[in-house]
Every structure is written in structure tokens, then in C-alpha cells.
Amino acid sequence: MHPAFSVIFLTTLIGAGQGLFIALAIVEFYAALRLLPEHASHYYAAGSAISLALLALGLFASFFHLGHPERAWRAAAMWRTSWLSREVIVLPVMMGIAFLYGVVHLIGINPVLFSLPGNVAVPLTLLLGIIGALVAVVLYVTTAMIYACLRFLQEWHSPLTVANYTLLGLASGFTLAAAQAAFMAVELVHFLAVGAVIFTVLGFLSRTASLIRNARLKAKSTLQTATGIKHPTIVQKSQGFMGGSFNTREFFHGMSEMFVRSVKWIFLVGVFLIPTVLLLTAIFMRGDVSTVLASAFVIQYLGLVAERWFFFAQARHPQNLYYQSVA
Amino acid sequence: MTQLALVIDLNVCVGCHACVTSCKEWNTSGGAGPLVDKNAYDEDPSGTFFNRVQTFEVGEFPSTETVHFPKSCLHCEDPPCVPVCPTGASYKRPEDGIVLVDYDKCIGCKYCSWACPYGVREIDESRKEMTKCTLCVDRIYNPTLDEADRLPACVKACPTNARLYGDIHDPDSVVSVAIREAGGYQLMPEWGTKPANHYLPRRKTRITIRDEELERSDNPLKIDSKLPRPGRDEPSLDDVTSW
Numbered sequence: 260m261h262p263a264f265s266v267i268f269l270t271t272l273i274g275a276g277q278g279l280f281i282a283l284a285i286v287e288f289y290a291a292l293r294l295l296p297e298h299a300s301h302y303y304a305a306g307s308a309i310s311l312a313l314l315a316l317g318l319f320a321s322f323f324h325l326g327h328p329e330r331a332w333r334a335a336a337m338w339r340t341s342w343l344s345r346e347v348i349v350l351p352v353m354m355g356i357a358f359l360y361g362v363v364h365l366i367g368i369n370p371v372l373f374s375l376p377g378n379v380a381v382p383l384t385l386l387l388g389i390i391g392a393l394v395a396v397v398l399y400v401t402t403a404m405i406y407a408c409l410r411f412l413q414e415w416h417s418p419l420t421v422a423n424y425t426l427l428g429l430a431s432g433f434t435l436a437a438a439q440a441a442f443m444a445v446e447l448v449h450f451l452a453v454g455a456v457i458f459t460v461l462g463f464l465s466r467t468a469s470l471i472r473n474a475r476l477k478a479k480s481t482l483q484t485a486t487g488i489k490h491p492t493i494v495q496k497s498q499g500f501m502g503g504s505f506n507t508r509e510f511f512h513g514m515s516e517m518f519v520r521s522v523k524w525i526f527l528v529g530v531f532l533i534p535t536v537l538l539l540t541a542i543f544m545r546g547d548v549s550t551v552l553a554s555a556f557v558i559q560y561l562g563l564v565a566e567r568w569f570f571f572a573q574a575r576h577p578q579n580l581y582y583q584s585v586a
Numbered sequence: 587m588t589q590l591a592l593v594i595d596l597n598v599c600v601g602c603h604a605c606v607t608s609c610k611e612w613n614t615s616g617g618a619g620p621l622v623d624k625n626a627y628d629e630d631p632s633g634t635f636f637n638r639v640q641t642f643e644v645g646e647f648p649s650t651e652t653v654h655f656p657k658s659c660l661h662c663e664d665p666p667c668v669p670v671c672p673t674g675a676s677y678k679r680p681e682d683g684i685v686l687v688d689y690d691k692c693i694g695c696k697y698c699s700w701a702c703p704y705g706v707r708e709i710d711e712s713r714k715e716m717t718k719c720t721l722c723v724d725r726i727y728n729p730t731l732d733e734a735d736r737l738p739a740c741v742k743a744c745p746t747n748a749r750l751y752g753d754i755h756d757p758d759s760v761v762s763v764a765i766r767e768a769g770g771y772q773l774m775p776e777w778g779t780k781p782a783n784h785y786l787p788r789r790k791t792r793i794t795i796r797d798e799e800l801e802r803s804d805n806p807l808k809i810d811s812k813l814p815r816p817g818r819d820e821p822s823l824d825d826v827t828s829w
């Protein structure tokens with residue numbers, strides 16, 4: 260497939276935004292359980308503002324993918340059958356919750372709604388945070404299922420796609436949360452950086468699993484099934500036109516094998532190796548770790564852009580069988 | 587239930603592209619607006635077509651066969667392109683099984699083209715809407731056309747009658763008979779899309795001629811001839827006179 264930068268930015272930006280929101284919700288939840296110290300509400304407000312900004316940037320990028328962005332509202336119609344439609348519904352809901360969560364923290368009117376046994380008070384923000392975290396997980400699933408549900412894109416049609424989108428989003432979100440904490444709530448750095456390492460390592464496991472799976476895939480469609488001619492040797496002599504077409508642009512990445520392979524190594528180093536090293540450094544280092552964590556996030560994010568590029572480039576669409584030869 | 591479809595006879599197609607040009611001509615002149623050809627007369631032209639004729643070579647030289655292979659939307663009975671469309675712009679008509687795009691609803695997200703394994707959906711670069719074969723829905727029911735013209739433009743144009751058109755759910759239709767009797771098959775059956783369009787395979791065309799078919803034993807001209815009978819190479823009455 261031809262990797263479209265609009266979609267690459269959409270999925271990586273909102274992935275990090277959702278991860279950051281989940282990190283905030285977990286921090287607030289742990290604080291309510293008194294496992295972590297209490298935090299000033301401006302910490303949460305700033306965090307949800309960053310999360311909202313990432314979600315909004317992702318949404319903005321997605322419009323560049325559309326031929327008719329002015330009709331985008333129609334895309335909510337087919338949620339019964341289309342994962343894309345489901346994503347289109349869940350993304351604004353996620354943004355709405357992140358917005359409310361931030362606003363309630365900002366203005367500080369935060370009534371306790373009810374109490375749980377063990378004297379755990381549940382204020383409005385905690386409820387919003389938990390609902391938002393669940394919505395964020397649903398959003399990971401809807402985003403990934405857009406790709407995973409296409410059965411003849413065999414590289415994508417796997418539960419590993421959902422695992423990768425979720426874990427890599429969480430990893431970058433937690434790295435970002437750790438970086439934010441380094442600036443605003445130093446006592447949280449350790450907790451969040453450990454979380455980021457855990458998700459980065461889990462993401463590494465599921466991403467390498469899918470790399471191994473894809474390397475062994477055998478294409479179900481062949482020229483024989485595509486044309487119905489039962490002969491071992493079939494060569495396309497002409498695809499029927501000599502100019503360009505949508506089919507020759509949209510489904511081929513047009514890069515060399517070498518380039519694709521380098522992108523794979525770049526993302527393996529950029530998403531997993533360097534951020535893990537930097538996060539561990541921050542965990543064990545004393546003093547100011549804000550630059551270390553900020554660079555961990557930037558490098559991991561850029562690595563994820565490469566990862567997404569590779570994700571698209573690696574998928575071989577069966578229609579390509581019909582577009583092999585210009586003559 | 588009706589399922590209109592094309593049946594394409596690969597044994598007959600000569601690869602002349604008449605269906606391609608005729609399709610383009612009809613569909614670029616329709617109410618939905620032109621199918622754009624970008625840089626048509628410049629470097630790197632790029633066009634939108636509903637139908638393409640491709641050419642494959644089967645076998646190894648010198649025992650090869652050239653197969654011309656027309657390809658357009660197959661109007662799948664279980665079309666994977668339809669459920670993925672977020673707006674409902676892509677739909678399958680229950681009354682005749684034609685898969686269509688409602689251009690006014692299409693947001694140009696291209697998702698349906700990813701979901702079609704056959705590569706027959708093409709986004710129009712100017713209109714930014716997804717386009718594809720409509721089975722000439724604006725011809726086949728068109729009361730302003732003569733009855734004989736209410737056929738898809740490609741079917742009308744094919745000089746060798748390689749394109750048959752009809753209802754594959756009617757067992758007596760010309761397409762159903764052809765599928766049944768000439769070994770009609772579907773493309774990429776492995777994905778369970780159940781394409782409505784079928785293809786008829788290449789067939790060996792041989793005739794066995796026996797002596798008595800050339801020189802019938804009851805051929806009166808030969809019977810009446812003088813004995814000894816003239817040789818087979820001798821001219822018969824048919825060859826020397828013209829009536």
C-alpha cells in the first residue's frame with residue numbers, strides 16, 4: 260500500500276494523545292486509592308490539554324486524507340458495519356471527555372459524586388477519567404480494526420494489529436506523560452517512566468511477533484486465482500494502459516526493498532531501543548530528567564511515524580497482481 | 587431475486603479495447619460529470635476508467651497463449667467494499683444486485699477501494715469521489731433509449747460478442763446457460779466475495795473431419811458421375827459452375 264502521511268499522523272498523534280489521557284486517569288485513580296500522592300489539579304488540566312491538542316491535530320491531519328472533507332459528518336452514518344465510521348464517532352467523544360476533564364480540573368468545581376467502600380471518594384474528574392480511559396481503549400480498537408478487518412490484506416488481518424496499535428499508543432502516551440511529569444510533578448516521573456518501559460517492551464513483543472508472522476505469510480491470491488487460468492506460468496504483458504491510474508498509485512509504495520528494510524530497522528531502534536534506554540536512564544538518574552524524557556518522547560514519536568509508514572508499505576494488496584506491467 | 591451481471595468469454599475476446607472506449611464515452615458524458623483524464627496530452631497522463639482490458643501470456647515460449655482479460659467491477663454478491671463505507675455512499679441495490687456509489691455522499695476516503703481485492707474502484711482525481719462500473723444503470727432502464735440499446739455500453743460495443751449480459755439468478759438466462767455449459771468461473775474465489783460477473787475459460791476448438799463428410803457417400807453428384815469415379819481432387823460440379 261502507499262503510505263499516506265495524513266493517516267500516519269492521524270494514527271500516531273491520537274495514539275499518543277489517548278495514551279497520555281489513560282496515564283492521567285491512572286494517576287488520578289491511584290491517588291484516590293492513596294497509592295500515589297495527591298496532585299494539583301493544574302497538572303491534570305495541562306495533561307488533558309496536551310492530550311486534547313494531540314487528538315485535535317490527528318483529526319486535522321485526517322481531513323487531508325479525504326476528497327470531500329466538507330462531507331465528513333456523513334461518515335458517522337454506517338457505524339453498524341464500518342469500523343471507520345465507528346472511529347469517526349469515538350474520536351470526537353474522546354475529545355469531548357478530554358475537554359471536560361481538563362475544564363473541570365481547571366475551574367476546580369469538582370464535587371464528590373459518590374464514595375466507594377474503603378472510604379474512596381469518587382469526584383467528577385475521576386469518573387470522567389475512568390470513562391475517558393475506557394473510551395480511549397475503544398478508540399485504539401476502532402482505529403486498528405479499520406486495518407485488521409480487511410481480510411485480504413493478510414499482513415493486517417490479525418489480532419496483533421490491534422495489540423500493536425494499543426500498546427504502541429500507550430507506550431508513546433506514557434513516555435509523554437513521564438516527560439510532562441518531569442516538568443510539573445517530579446514525584447510521578449518514576450511511576451510513569453516505569454509504565455512507559457512496560458508498554459514499550461510489550462509493544463516490542465507484539466510488534467516483533469507481527470513482523471515474524473508477516474515474514475512467513477504466503478499470499479492467498481495468485482495470478483492463477485486472479486485470472487482463473489490454471490497454468491503455472493502466467494505473465495502480465497499489459498495492464499491495459501500506459502499512463503498512470505489510481506490503482507498504480509494507491510497500492511504501491513514505489514520504494515526499493517532496501518529502503519523499506521531500512522525503515523524497519525529505523526523504527527525498531529527509534530520506537531523501542533533508544534526510548535527504553537532513555538527511560539531507564541531517567542528512572543535511575545538523579546536530578547533533572549526533563550530533557551532526557553522529552554527526547555525519549557520525540558524520538559519514540561518519530562520512530563512511530565516510521566513504524567506506521569512501514570505498516571502500510573508492508574501490506575501487499577491482491578489488486579497489485581493486476582497491475583504488473585506497462586505496455 | 588435478480589442479480590444482473592456480465593459474463594466475459596475469454597475464448598472470444600480479441601483485446602480490441604472497444605468496450606473500454608465505449609464505456610468511457612458513455613460514462614464520461616453522463617449526469618454524474620466527466621471521468622477526468624489528467625494531463626491527457628502531456629507527460630504522465632492519468633485517467634479514470636471503469637473497465638480495463640489487460641493482456642496475459644500463459645505458458646512458455648514457444649507454447650504460449652495470449653489471453654486478453656477485461657476487468658471491471660464484478661458486482662459481488664457479498665461485496666466487501668460496501669460494509670466498510672462509513673457514509674453509506676457505497677451500496678448494493680437489492681432489486682438488481684448492482685453495486686453503486688452515491689457520489690453526493692462519498693467523502694473520498696478511499697477505504698472501499700482498499701476493501702476491494704480486484705482493484706476496480708478508481709477515485710476521480712478531479713471530482714474526488716470514488717467511481718466504478720455502474721453496469722450502465724443509466725442505460726439499462728432508460729426509457730428514452732430504444733429497447734435494443736438498453737444494454738451496458740461495453741456489451742453493445744464488443745465486436746466479437748465476448749460480453750454477455752443478464753440475470754445470473756434466472757437459470758434460463760443467456761448468462762446462466764453460458765456459465766453452466768461453458769464452465770463459467772469467478773475471480774479470486776478464496777475471499778468469498780461471490781462475484782456476480784463470471785468468466786468463460788479458453789477452450790480448444792477442434793473439428794474432426796471424416797472422409798465421408800467431405801465426400802458424402804450419398805452425394806448425388808458423385809453417385810451420378812461416370813465410372814470409374816473421378817478422384818477427390820477432380821473438380822466437382824460445385825467448383826466449375828456458379829449458380
Ligand code: SF4
Nearest residue numbers: 659660662665667702
Ligand atoms: S468487484 Fe470490488 S468494487 Fe465491485 S462489488 Fe466486488 S468488491 Fe465491490
Ligand code: SF4
Nearest residue numbers: 671692693695696698
Ligand atoms: S471513498 Fe466514498 S464510497 Fe468509498 S468508502 Fe469512502 S465514502 Fe464510501
